[in-house]
Amino acid sequence: ARFTPHVVLEVDSLAMVMAAVDAGLGSSLQPWAAMGRFEDAAQRFEAALITDKDAQRTNLLCSLSEDELSPAALAARVVLVDCVRELVQSGAWSGTSPIHHDN
Structure with missing residues (x-):
């Protein structure tokens, strides 16, 4: 499915991105390790596994x-x-x- 995001803010800091997501300001595609600094990540964030075999970083x-x-x-x-x-x-x-x- 095609999806075009509506980008309203660009942040160049992982800590700031995660704080914005945690505050409910938006969403972000991040590697699993980005949530590793939050002991309660499972309660704070919704995570989904990207299963597209062609997706890589x-x-x-x-x-x-x-x-x-x-x-x-x-x-x-x-x-x-x-x-x-x-x-x-x-x-x-x-x-x-x-x-x-x-x-």
Whole structure:
């Protein structure tokens, strides 16, 4: 079915978007992880699984090469990659799948 949204507000902050939805000001398409910071998300929000097999969203995190990073930045990148990998593999980020990463 075709649907044309009536956009009246654009917000570039996940926290502000979720606060607006929580206040009943509108609705938003967000990944499941967006509700993860709300312990009572099931009571506060209505969620629906998008089952269209062609629907997808790719998120990429880019950084400088290892030789251009400070030791602290490299350590932070390693920890971040490990955290993301664990969240995806554990199912905590429902509906996600990893892409190949050399690190």
